[in-house]
Amino acid sequence: MDEAMADETLRIEDAVNETCPWSGKPIAADSLTRYRGEVVGFCNPGCRDKFEAAIQHFEKAIADRDVPLIAKGIE
Secondary structure: OOHHHHHOOOOHHHEOOOEOOOOOOEOOOOOEEEEOOEEEEOOOHHHHHHHHHHHHHHHHHHHHHHOOHHHHOOO
16 A cells, blocks of 8 residues: 555545445444555454454465566576
């Protein structure tokens, strides 16, 4: 995330969803994050953090897969 976005306060009214994708409960103002340029809400910080960890996991897996085999030491 670039610094301009990091400094931006996320607002619940800007969220693309009204319910938490993990629990189905209403989203909370203290549990927002940005995904693909959009504000996404969760019911609590734990669900938000679980989402962010999952995204980082998959982004790393995709990046690792896209590294040429020679760069991984495999010929």
